[in-house]
Structure formats: C-alpha cells, structure tokens
Amino acid sequence: MEFFRIKKDIPFMRHALVFNVISLLTFALAVFFLATRGLHLSVEFTGGTLVEVSYAEAPQLEPIRSALAGSGYPDAQVQNFGSARDLLIRLPNRESLDTSSVSETVMNTLQQAGGPAPELRRVEFVGPQVGKELAADGSMALLLVIVGIMIYLALRFEWRFAVSAIIANLHDVIIILGFFAFFQWEFSLPVLAAVLAVLGYSVNESVVVFDRVRETFKKKRQMSTPAVLDHAITSTISRTVITHGSTQVMVLSMLLFGGETLYYFALALTIGICFGIYSSVLVASPLVMWLGVSREQFIKPKKEKEEAVV
Amino acid sequence: MNRYPLWKNLLIGLVLLWGLLYTLPNFYGEVPAVQVSSAKATLKLDAAATTDRIAGALKAAGIENTGIFSDTNSVRARFKDTETQLRAKDVIEQAFNPDASDPSYVVALNLLSASPSWLTSINALPMYLGLDLRGGVHFLLEVDMPGALVKRLDSTTGDLRTLMRDKSVRHAGITREGNTVVVRFRDAAQREAGRRAIQDSTADLQLAERDDGSDDFKLVATLTPQAQQTMRDFAIKQNITTLHNRINELGVAEPVIQQQGAERIVVQLPGVQDVAKAKDILGRTATLEVRMVDDTPGAIEQALAGSVPFGTELYTERGGSPLLVKKQVVLTGDRLTDAQPGFDGQTNEPAVHLTLDAAGARIFRDVTRESVGKRMAILLFEKGKGEVVTAPVIRSEIGGGRVQISGRMTTVEANDVALLLRAGSLAAPMEIIEERTVGPSLGAENIEKGFNSTLWGFLAIVVFMCGYYMLVGLVSSIALAANLLLLVALLSLLQATLTLPGIAAMALTLGMAIDSNVLINERIREELRNGASPQAAIAAGYDRAWDTILDSNITTLIAGIALLVFGSGPVRGFAVVHCLGILTSMFSAILVSRMLVNFIYGRRRKVESLSIGQVWKPEGK
Numbered sequence: 067m068e069f070f071r072i073k074k075d076i077p078f079m080r081h082a083l084v085f086n087v088i089s090l091l092t093f094a095l096a097v098f099f100l101a102t103r104g105l106h107l108s109v110e111f112t113g114g115t116l117v118e119v120s121y122a123e124a125p126q127l128e129p130i131r132s133a134l135a136g137s138g139y140p141d142a143q144v145q146n147f148g149s150a151r152d153l154l155i156r157l158p159n160r161e162s163l164d165t166s167s168v169s170e171t172v173m174n175t176l177q178q179a180g181g182p183a184p185e186l187r188r189v190e191f192v193g194p195q196v197g198k199e200l201a202a203d204g205s206m207a208l209l210l211v212i213v214g215i216m217i218y219l220a221l222r223f224e225w226r227f228a229v230s231a232i233i234a235n236l237h238d239v240i241i242i243l244g245f246f247a248f249f250q251w252e253f254s255l256p257v258l259a260a261v262l263a264v265l266g267y268s269v270n271e272s273v274v275v276f277d278r279v280r281e282t283f284k285k286k287r288q289m290s291t292p293a294v295l296d297h298a299i300t301s302t303i304s305r306t307v308i309t310h311g312s313t314q315v316m317v318l319s320m321l322l323f324g325g326e327t328l329y330y331f332a333l334a335l336t337i338g339i340c341f342g343i344y345s346s347v348l349v350a351s352p353l354v355m356w357l358g359v360s361r362e363q364f365i366k367p368k369k370e371k372e373e374a375v376v
Numbered sequence: 377m378n379r380y381p382l383w384k385n386l387l388i389g390l391v392l393l394w395g396l397l398y399t400l401p402n403f404y405g406e407v408p409a410v411q412v413s414s415a416k417a418t419l420k421l422d423a424a425a426t427t428d429r430i431a432g433a434l435k436a437a438g439i440e441n442t443g444i445f446s447d448t449n450s451v452r453a454r455f456k457d458t459e460t461q462l463r464a465k466d467v468i469e470q471a472f473n474p475d476a477s478d479p480s481y482v483v484a485l486n487l488l489s490a491s492p493s494w495l496t497s498i499n500a501l502p503m504y505l506g507l508d509l510r511g512g513v514h515f516l517l518e519v520d521m522p523g524a525l526v527k528r529l530d531s532t533t534g535d536l537r538t539l540m541r542d543k544s545v546r547h548a549g550i551t552r553e554g555n556t557v558v559v560r561f562r563d564a565a566q567r568e569a570g571r572r573a574i575q576d577s578t579a580d581l582q583l584a585e586r587d588d589g590s591d592d593f594k595l596v597a598t599l600t601p602q603a604q605q606t607m608r609d610f611a612i613k614q615n616i617t618t619l620h621n622r623i624n625e626l627g628v629a630e631p632v633i634q635q636q637g638a639e640r641i642v643v644q645l646p647g648v649q650d651v652a653k654a655k656d657i658l659g660r661t662a663t664l665e666v667r668m669v670d671d672t673p674g675a676i677e678q679a680l681a682g683s684v685p686f687g688t689e690l691y692t693e694r695g696g697s698p699l700l701v702k703k704q705v706v707l708t709g710d711r712l713t714d715a716q717p718g719f720d721g722q723t724n725e726p727a728v729h730l731t732l733d734a735a736g737a738r739i740f741r742d743v744t745r746e747s748v749g750k751r752m753a754i755l756l757f758e759k760g761k762g763e764v765v766t767a768p769v770i771r772s773e774i775g776g777g778r779v780q781i782s783g784r785m786t787t788v789e790a791n792d793v794a795l796l797l798r799a800g801s802l803a804a805p806m807e808i809i810e811e812r813t814v815g816p817s818l819g820a821e822n823i824e825k826g827f828n829s830t831l832w833g834f835l836a837i838v839v840f841m842c843g844y845y846m847l848v849g850l851v852s853s854i855a856l857a858a859n860l861l862l863l864v865a866l867l868s869l870l871q872a873t874l875t876l877p878g879i880a881a882m883a884l885t886l887g888m889a890i891d892s893n894v895l896i897n898e899r900i901r902e903e904l905r906n907g908a909s910p911q912a913a914i915a916a917g918y919d920r921a922w923d924t925i926l927d928s929n930i931t932t933l934i935a936g937i938a939l940l941v942f943g944s945g946p947v948r949g950f951a952v953v954h955c956l957g958i959l960t961s962m963f964s965a966i967l968v969s970r971m972l973v974n975f976i977y978g979r980r981r982k983v984e985s986l987s988i989g990q991v992w993k994p995e996g997k
Contacts, residue, residue: 110945120817169811170652187818189651193809196516200944207942214934222927256877259939259950263881266935267888270928274895277924305898308844309891312837316887319833320880325825327508328880335884 075300079292082352089349093237096244103247108254109190113197115157115168119176119184124150126181133179137171148326152187159194204258211262212236215269223276224363230353231272234345235265242337256331264338267313271306271346278302279354283364291360295351303347310343378914378978380971388971391963392858398865401491401502407442408461409488410468413450415479420792426451433471439464443493454488461485478761484628486647503868505646506875506949507812509826511819512646513654516810517615519639523805524611525555525604531713532581533557534734535777536574536597543573557581561593570595579603608638610714615806616641622657641806651813658806664709664797668743669751669767670700691755691764699764701753706743711736715797717790720782726790727782728766730797737777745773754797766793826879833883834860837890845897847987848973852893855969859889862960867953875949885957888932892965896921897988904991910983918970925966933958 078085109116127144130153134142139157147154157168169189176184212232219228242261246253278298282289289297317339320332380388412430414421423446430453434441441464442454453468455461465483473479489502507514529552536559540547547570548560561567571583574595580603586594599607616633619641623631632644648654670676670688679690679700693699714731732740743752753767768781781793814822837856841849863882867874900917908916936958939951977983 118818167655169813185815185817186813187815189811189813191808191811193518193807195518196810203942203944207938207947210938210942211935214938215931218930218934255943255946256880256950259877259881259943259947262935262939263884263932263950263954266932269931269935270891273927273931274924277927301902302898305894308894308898309888312840312890312894313884313887315836315840316829316833316883319836320829320883323825323828323832324880325821327822327876328825328829331877331880 072300072303075293075296076303077292077296078299078348079295079352079355082292082355085348086352089237089345092241092244096241096247099244099247100240103250105243105247105253106250108252109156109192110255111197111201111253113159113192113194115159115172115192116188116190117155117157117169117172117186118147118188119153119155119173120187121151121153121182121184123182125153125184127153129181130155130176130179133175134172137175139172142172153184200255207258207262208239208265211265215266219269219273219276223280224359226354226357226359226363227272227276230350230357231269231276231346233353234272234350235268235342237349238268238338238341238345239265241341242334245337246334251330251333254330256328257334260331260334260338264335264342268338268342268346271310271342272350274302274305275299275347275351276354279351279359280364283361287361291355294361295355299347299351306343306347310339314339378911378974380974380978384967385971388967392861392968395858395862395865397495397498398500398868399861401489401495401500401868402864404490404492404502406487407454407456407490408458409452409454409486410461410465411450411452411482411484411486412468412472413482413484415482421449421451423448423451429471430468433467434464437463437467439467445488445496452486452488454490499869501868501871503864503874504871505823506873506878507644507646507819508814508876508946509819509823509874510646511814511816512644513648513651514645514810514812515643515654515658515808516636517641517643517658517806518809519612519615519641520805520807521608521611521639524607525599526552528599528607528713529555529557531733532597532599538734538737538777539573539577540570543569545570545573555598557597559595559597561595562591564593567593567595612639612641619643619658640809647816651811655808658808664712664765665705665755665757665762666707667705667753667755668702668747669753670702671750676700689762691753691762693764693767699753699767701755701764706752707732707736707739709797711739712797715794717787717794720780723782725782726785726787727780728785728790728794728797730779730781732777732779734777737775740777740779741773741775744770748772756797765797822876823879826876826883830879830883830886834886837887841890841893844989846989847976848897848900849989851969851972851976852890852897852965854972855893855964856886856890858968859957859961859964860886862964863953863957866956866960870956872952872956873949874953875946877946877950878953881950881953882957885954885961889957889961889965891928892921892925892961893969895924896965896969900986900988901991904986904988910977910986913986914973914977918966922966925962929958929962 127146131142131144134140134144134155141158141160143156145154145156146152155172157172168191173184173186216228216232219231239261242264243253245251246257251257275298278301279294282294282297286294286297314336317332317335320328321336324332412421412426427444427446430444430451431441434453439460440456442456444451444453446452453464455464462485465485469483472481472483489496491500491502533550533552536557537550540550540559546562546566548562550557550559552558559570561570567585571585574581574583574597580600581597582600584596584598586596588594612635616635619633623633623643623645628645628648630646632642634642636642643658645654670685672685675685675688676698678685679688680698684690685700687703688700689703691699691701711732712730713733714729716729718727718729719725720727747770749770751767751769754765755762756765757763766781785793834856838853841852841856843849845852860882863885867878872878896917899921900913903913903916904910933955936951936955939947940955943951977986
C-alpha cells in the first residue's frame with residue numbers, strides 16, 4: 067500500500083502567489099476577529115472564581131441564578147457544562163468581595179436553593195495579581211520560542227529559512243487565536259500550552275522540507291530554485307501527511323475521549339495541525355523563494371588559489 | 377553491515393529493562409493504609425518508636441499488616457482490605473489516644489501504593505499524581521511583605537525610643553513615616569550622639585540626616601537591603617514552619633508546602649475535600665503567652681487532687697510532670713520579635729535566645745526583678761488549648777529585651793523550642809491568591825479520560841503503522857511502546873507531578889514521536905525505489921533521516937523548554953512530560969527500532985526484500 071504515487075514533482079511554486087494571497091486573507095480575517103471580538107479568556111487569566119457542581123438530575127438554572135443574586139452575586143454566570151446535570155458558575159473578582167470565602171458561600175447558596183443536592187466537582191479561584199502574571203508569562207514564553215527557534219534555524223540553515231519558518235508559523239498561531247476569537251471558545255492555560263506546542267510542532271514540519279531543500283541544492287546542480295522547492299515538497303509530502311495524520315489521530319482521540327477539560331486543548335491542536343501542514347509547506351516555501359534563496363548559500367565557496375608571481 | 381555491536385544491544389536492553397522496572401509500581405494500584413502523625417506542635421513523632429508501637433498494638437489485636445513505612449512526619453501501615461483497615465484504625469486510635477477528648481496523635485485513613493517492598497527499596501514508586509487526578513485542594517498564599525515591614529518598623533520605633541532613653545540622648549519625637557523611621561532632634565550635637573548610639577546597637581539600619589529648618593534636625597532610618605532580605609526570608613520560613621505544624625493535624629498523606637518565588641507559598645493537600653476546614657486551619661493564629669508558675673507549697677498536690685486553686689490552671693510540662701500556672705498573662709507572643717537556637721555564652725550549653733520588642737522588654741525587666749528564683753511558663757495556645765513549651769527558672773533580673781533560656785536542653789530540643797516559639801504567630805499575614813479544589817469523582821474521571829485518549833490514539837497509530845509499513849511498521853510500533861514505557865519510568869523516577877495536561881502531553885508526544893519512524897521508513901522506501909539493495913536501504917534510511925529527526929526534535933524541544941521556564945500550574949505539567957517525551961522518543965525511535973530491524977534483517981547475508989509495504993516505482997525507473 068502506498069498513498070502517494072507521484073510521477074513528477076508537483077509544481078507548487080507556480081501557484082505560490084495564490085497560496086500567499088489565501089494566507090494573507092485568512093490572516094487578515096483572524097486579526098480582524100481578534101481585534102473586534104477579542105479572546106474569551108478563562109478565569110486563570112482574568113482572575114475570578116469558577117465553581118463546577120454536579121447534580122444527580124438536571125437542575126433548573128433560573129432559581130439557582132436568583133439564589134446566587136440573593137447571596138450578593140448578581141454578576142454570577144451559570145451555565146451547563148458538558149451535560150445538563152453539570153453546572154459551571156463563574157464569578158468575576160470585585161474589590162469588595164471577600165475572596166477567601168466565595169466558594170463556600172456559593173456552595174451554601176446552592177444547597178439552600180432547593181431541588182437536588184449538588185456535589186462539588188471543582189473550584190478554581192484566581193486572585194487578580196496572578197492573572198496578570200500568567201498573561202505576562204505566556205507572552206514571554208511565546209517570545210522565547212520565537213527567538214530560540216529563529217536562532218537555531220539561522221545557525222543550522224540560513225537566515226532566510228529562519229525568517230520564513232517563523233512568519234509561516236506565527237501565522238498559524240494567529241489563525242488559531244482567530245478561531246478562538248470568532249467562536250468565543252474559552253482560552254485557558256492548556257490552550258496556551260497547545261498553541262506553543264503547535265508552534266514548535268509546525269516549525270518541525272518546515273524543518274523537514276528545508277532539510278530536503280538543502281540536500282537537493284547540494285545534489286542537483288542544474289535545477290532552478292522553484293524546481294528544487296517543488297522537488298523537496300513533493301518528496302516529503304507522503305511523510306508530511308502520514309505524520310500529521312498520526313498526530314491528528316491522537317488529538318482526535320483526545321477530542322473524543324478527553325472530556326471537557328481537554329476539549330479546547332485538542333481543538334487548538336487540531337486547527338494548529340491542519341494549518342501547520344498548509345503553512346509550513348505552502349507558505350514557508352514561497353517565502354523562502356521570495357527572500358531569494360539560492361544554491362550559492364549552501365555550497366561553501368572554494369577558495370581560488372592565488373598564483374604568486376615571483 | 378546492519379549489526380549493532382554487542383555492547384550497544386546490551387545497553388539498549390538494559391535501558392529497556394530499567395524502564396520496565398520503574399514502570400512496574402504503576403500497575404500495582406493502591407491499598408488501604410492507616411497513617412499516624414503528631415497532632416500537637418509540641419509533640420515530635422519518633423518514627424522508630426511509633427513503628428514499634430503500631431506493630432505491637434496490631435499484634436495484640438491480632439490484625440495482620442502488609443508493611444509499616446515511616447518518614448519524618450508520619451508512620452503508615454498497609455492493610456490488605458478496607459475492612460481490616462477500619463478495624464486497625466480503631467485499634468491504633470485506642471493505643472495512641474487513650475483520651476479521645478485530647479488526642480496527641482492524628483490517626484487517619486489513607487491509601488498507599490501496593491507495590492512490593494523490594495521495588496520501594498530501589499526507589500521505584502508509582503507516578504506522582506497531581507491534584508486534578510487524585511482530588512484535593514491547592515492553595516497559593518501570598519505573604520504580605522509590606523505588612524511585615526511595617527510591623528518590623530513599628531517595633532524598631534519602640535526600640536529606638538528605649539535606646540535613646542538608655543543612652544540619655546534627648547530627642548523630640550520618634551515616628552514611623554511610610555517605610556522609614558524618623559527621629560527628631562533639637563540640635564546637631566544631640567543628633568550626632570543619637571546617630572552613634574543607633575550605629576552601636578544595630579547594623580540593620582541605614583541612617584540619613586535631613587534638616588528641615590534651623591531647630592528641626594532629623595535622622596531618617598531605613599532598613600538596609602540586607603536586613604530587609606533577612607526579614608523576608610525569615611517571614612516566609614516562619615510561615616512555612618507554622619503551616620507545616622498546622623497541616624500535620626489534618627492527617628493529609630503527602631502535603632506539599634513549598635516556597636514559590638520570593639513571597640509565595642504553595643500548599644497542596646491531596647485527598648482533602650473539606651476546603652472550609654483547611655482554610656480555617658491555614659488562617660488560624662496560635663498565640664504565645666508568658667505566665668508565672670504557682671510554686672506555693674501544697675498547691676500542686678491540691679490541684680492534682682481535683683481542686684485547682686483560684687486564679688490558676690493545671691498544665692502538663694513537656695517532660696510529663698504537672699505544672700500549676702497562674703491565669704494572669706505577663707506577656708503575649710506579639711511582644712516576641714525573634715527566637716533562635718544557640719549556645720550559652722559562658723557554659724556553652726544549648727540555649728534559646730529570645731528577642732523582645734521595647735515594650736515587652738520593659739515588662740519583662742519589671743517582672744523578672746520581682747520574681748528571681750521563681751519559674752515562669754511559656755505557653756502555646758492553639759484551638760483554645762494551651763501547651764507548656766518550656767518553664768524555666770528566673771535566675772536574675774533581665775533587661776534589654778534579650779532573654780536566654782538554657783539548662784537541661786539538648787541541641788535538638790533547643791531547636792524545637794525556638795521553632796515552637798516562633799510558630800506562636802505567623803510572621804506576616806497571608807492571603808489566599810489562588811485556590812483550586814478538585815472533587816475525588818472528577819479526579820478519577822480525569823484519569824480515565826486521559827488514559828482512554830492515550831490508549832485509543834496509540835492503538836489507532838499501531839494499526840495504521842502495521843497496515844502501511846507491515847513488519848517494519850510493527851517494529852515502529854514496538855519502538856513507540858518502548859517510548860511510552862521509558863517516559864512513564866522516567867516520570868516515576870523523577871516523581872514529577874503528572875496532571876491531566878501531562879497525560880495530554882503524553883498522548884501528543886506519542887503522536888509526534890511516530891514522526892521519526894515515519895521519516896526513517898519513508899527514507900528506506902525511497903532508497904528502495906531508487907534501486908538500492910534492502911540492506912543498503914536500511915543503513916541509508918537511518919543515516920539520512922538522522923539529521924532531519926535531530927532538527928525537528930530540537931525545534932520542538934525549544935518550545936517545550938520555553939513552556940517549562942515560563943509556564944506555571946497546568947502548563948508546567950504539560951511541558952515536563954512534553955520535554956521528557958521528546959528525549960525518550962529520540963532514543964526509542966532511532967536506537968530501539970534500529971536494534972529490532974537489525975535483529976530481523978541484519979543477520980542474514982542475503983535479503984530478498986523488506987517487509988515495508990508495497991514500494992511503488994514510477995514507470996521508466
């Protein structure tokens with residue numbers, strides 16, 4: 067069995083402009099949604115309290131909301147979480163709120179609200195000072211990844227590869243964030259971890275292609291630059307699809323069996339993997355071409371012997 | 377050509393064997409256990425003696441245990457089922473706490489790993505599960521350092537006042553202004569005298585002169601950065617010690633109390649569900665009181681007989697002898713600024729050095745002057761119950777606020793007493809800035825979900841690899857399983873906390889690890905397509921893929937390390953597993969799979985074809 071029976075190199079570079087325009091459009095859309103809708107940040111970033119409770123049978127939401135408002139939390143958000151029997155209650159931080167007793171007050175209110183008895187599943191309380199730090203640390207991590215990968219690629223390959231790989235993959239990151247902004251999915255710490263993992267992962271995709279580009283430049287002297295890129299992409303495409311397929315199978319398994327907690331994490335990975343294939347192959351390579359990569363950059367110039375005239 | 381030297385095969389074999397050994401404890405599950413720990417701050421647990429006592433009590437009751445384990449804070453006994461565990465708990469409870477109303481020990485039900493003791497003895501423990509997997513409470517506490525600084529400066533203000541009076545330096549008022557203490561003088565000469573007096577008495581203060589008018593000479597004192605640092609370290613250490621003492625009484629199996637950053641303390645209590653009680657215990661302040669001992673002849677006998685004289689209370693000393701203490705409080709813990717173990721300057725005996733603030737020092741001087749030869753008791757009050765920490769005899773009048781307690785103490789005891797005195801109150805107030813509670817049902821569910829997603833994803837990959845690459849695919853799958861084995865072994869060995877994001881990282885890393893094998897297998901196919909012989913194709917495939925594998929793993933590792941450095945909580949859990957997984961995947965995908973391929977093909981002289989699935993060749997080649 068072999069999926070790819072490719073006789074000739076596929077002329078990807080002929081359509082380079084089209085791919086770049088598509089990327090630019092999706093990128094612009096993602097930025098647009100990020101700017102207009104913003105991310106729906108989780109409690110970890112905004113600070114606040116989150117209480118997850120489970121009931122033996124589906125409770126009525128309205129009485130719970132009014133009971134909470136009665137206990138001094140008119141701004142409480144009450145939602146179903148996963149199933150009709152599970153509830154998620156969010157409370158924003160307020161100046162006047164006594165933070166240390168929020169979870170107890172909520173549980174007492176729920177118990178007194180009538181109906182079936184709730185079971186406490188999870189409480190998360192994050193003070194305002196922690197949220198800010200997490201956001202700052204997240205950005206630092208992103209910066210460190212970008213700088214680290216660029217330095218490594220520049221040393222190992224060429225600055226042109228480093229620049230195009232990073233542009234291609236940052237564009238993935240922005241697109242993932244764009245999805246989260248558009249659908250208003252909750253952006254939590256695990257999602258941030260997923261985004262950064264995707265960054266490392268799809269750079270690795272570009273590396274595989276670039277590796278081939280370098281090898282082909284060295285081996286086949288008569289090929290033009292676009293032809294070299296076409297050849298590199300064509301000869302790695304089978305591996306690209308199989309690898310991403312395997313990773314996606316794992317992620318899919320998480321999406322199906324991982325439950326609510328891993329859902330958005332797996333979702334971010336799914337988007338990242340799909341766009342990772344596209345961007346590392348069809349965005350990074352044209353970029354390398356526009357930046358003017360050529361054979362001379364990989365073949366060490368031989369020093370011509372100077373003939374001395376005596 | 378496709379053979380590994382013997383040492384290489386042996387090495388790989390040994391590593392895999394090691395992996396298997398350290399993964400083993402994870403399969404044994406947990407058994408019921410009973411844990412005994414000290415319930416009182418004044419009572420230190422003697423592990424060896426407690427072990428003997430538990431063994432004795434169980435033997436007398438005819439209950440069999442499957443092992444007794446001890447660490448510095450607790451002793452735990454394992455039992456074969458829950459029923460035995462419950463019976464054993466009652467027996468141990470009776471043996472250790474004859475008086476149920478005043479328990480000296482906490483006897484709690486617990487779960488312990490069921491792995492055999494030979495595994496435990498080589499440090500092979502099951503993976504350390506995070507709170508989101510086992511259920512429990514996590515708190516992040518922030519110590520209020522500005523508050524501690526103000527407290528310190530307030531007591532400095534009092535100290536300076538006393539100092540000026542003692543050295544008869546005339547000043548026009550000492551006040552705390554923000555983070556400084558300002559001393560006013562009427563003339564420059566007095567100020568100079570004041571400056572010398574302060575510099576002679578302490579090195580913790582930085583002094584600056586300021587003139588606000590012709591008759592307003594000021595000396596502005598601030599704490600030196602060094603003194604501030606010492607104060608911070610002291611405050612956080614003292615708070616951690618106090619928390620330790622308090623949490624012990626909850627009977628939590630493996631509490632985590634750690635410093636995080638400069639001003640924060642993480643407290644993790646696995647298995648604790650009662651958040652309200654936990655918070656109550658964390659926030660409670662113990663108080664220290666100094667009172668006089670009633671040494672009236674006959675009074676103690678009278679008290680023991682049942683009629684405690686009016687105005688006194690009966691306590692038990694640490695040695696066990698009864699002590700009659702007056703109800704009137706001489707001093708409270710607020711007046712105590714420090715307590716350190718040390719040695720007596722003259723006799724070289726172990727001693728505890730106390731430092732009192734100015735007001736405390738004055739009271740202490742007055743009291744000691746009147747009661748030379750009498751005994752005073754230092755009591756620690758927690759939960760409304762008092763314990764005598766120490767009851768020394770007053771030998772002479774003590775002024776200056778520096779008190780030394782010595783005599784009949786070992787170095788260890790001196791340490792304990794100092795610690796207890798410090799534990800009398802938290803050095804600085806703390807605030808809960810992060811709280812996470814996970815119910816036990818959610819924890820169990822998370823384990824199941826994480827396990828299922830890894831399992832199904834793994835199986836799907838194995839099925840695909842075997843179908844697509846046939847025998848070589850099977851080799852890749854075995855290498856992937858070896859990767860999982862090594863990763864679990866490494867996590868068990870390091871006792872890194874495994875969280876749900878950690879399990880997700882495990883699944884993700886497996887999905888990514890197969891990439892190396894796909895790269896190799898595709899390369900081998902390509903070599904075959906180009907007409908290479910099977911043996912040459914294997915060698916070339918592994919060699920050429922190596923560069924790419926290294927590059928791609930390093931870029932992934934960079935992302936992993938960035939997450940490790942800047943991540944906290946769930947992100948860190950993810951990053952640890954991710955980074956370790958990348959390292960183990962390099963080993964298993966390249967070395968383990970190559971070794972297997974070598975075993976299959978390397979020995980044969982002539983290999984007709986490789987079982988790597990169909991290799992399609994374009995026409996004309």
